[in-house]
Ligand SMILES: NC(=O)C1=CN([C@@H]2O[C@H](COP(=O)(O)OP(=O)(O)OC[C@H]3O[C@@H](n4cnc5c(N)ncnc54)[C@H](OP(=O)(O)O)[C@@H]3O)[C@@H](O)[C@H]2O)C=CC1
């Protein structure tokens with residue numbers, strides 16, 4: 369399956385790079401600055417298991433050669449509008465689009481731009497960043513993607529997409545419950561992002577501080593109450609995973625915290641703003657999440673001056 373990754377940053381570079389390493393047919397749509405780095409250094413992944421370099425095919429917006437059978441969207445929420453324009457020539461009648469973005473708002477935008485028959489759901493779990501050399505750094509061993517049609521139905525493209533997104537290098541899960549999976553990922557990330565950006569620390573440090581564990585439990589409870597009121601109560605297995613991760617002693621952070629620490633833009637509106645809007649619609653109190661959103665909004669305003 370001809371596969372296009374839109375974005376070769378932390379998530380796109382990691383999962384697309386691993387697929388290129390496994391010999392899959394992967395092309396990256398990148399912007400000129402990123403292309404210069406990848407031309408010079410290759411796509412380099414530094415992980416707890418060692419370092420890998422691949423040299424996948426790169427294209428820029430002026431040379432998109434469509435259609436691709438599979439497009440994996442791996443940009444930040446604030447870059448989505450332009451990405452949808454740039455990737456349009458890659459979309460054909462049977463293209464499947466799998467987004468890796470956190471949050472939910474991009475689902476409607478994708479459906480609006482390319483139609484419900486092409487827009488699928490997707491989640492990714494990885495702790496990754498791009499370092500000063502432009503290399504992808506996997507910060508912990510976790511690496512999993514999930515994907516599937518939004519209606520959860522049978523789609524004859526699912527087995528091919530599963531093959532295209534599978535290698536030996538990460539966990540790859542086709543799903544018939546992808547909307548629920550995305551909600552679960554959203555509330556976990558909202559909890560992680562709120563805690564780490566408010567406390568300016570990793571989860572291990574927060575847990576070691578007086579009141580830290582209680583803060584984590586209260587923030588998670590708020591996010592779960594919102595999802596429950598919205599008819600997306602997290603399943604018991606997901607709750608157990610949240611609780612295990614939130615109990616860690618490891619310096620686990622969120623991508624939002626890492627972005628904030630580097631002075632980069634943050635996805636506060638798409639992650640916390642939208643979740644708080646869901647809370648407001650249903651009168652669910654969420655003081656911790658609201659405090660985190662206010663904090664991030666102040667950061668965003670100061671950043672742009
Ligand atoms: N990092 C993480 O650990 C995780 C992130 N996520 C989510 O994944 C999504 C992507 O985040 P992440 O990969 O970290 O972000 P990054 O900022 O690391 O990478 C995004 C990449 O998209 C590129 N890009 C933006 N617009 C375009 C465009 N029009 N055409 C081509 N490339 C473009 C950027 O290019 P350029 O280099 O030119 O700016 C950048 O390299 C977010 O929603 C995030 O919340 C989910 C799980 C974990």
Ligand SMILES: CC(C)(CO)C(=O)C(=O)O
Nearest residue numbers: 492493494557621622623
């Ligand atoms: C939940 C977590 C930490 C792992 O994928 C994440 O999504 C992020 O940091 O953006």
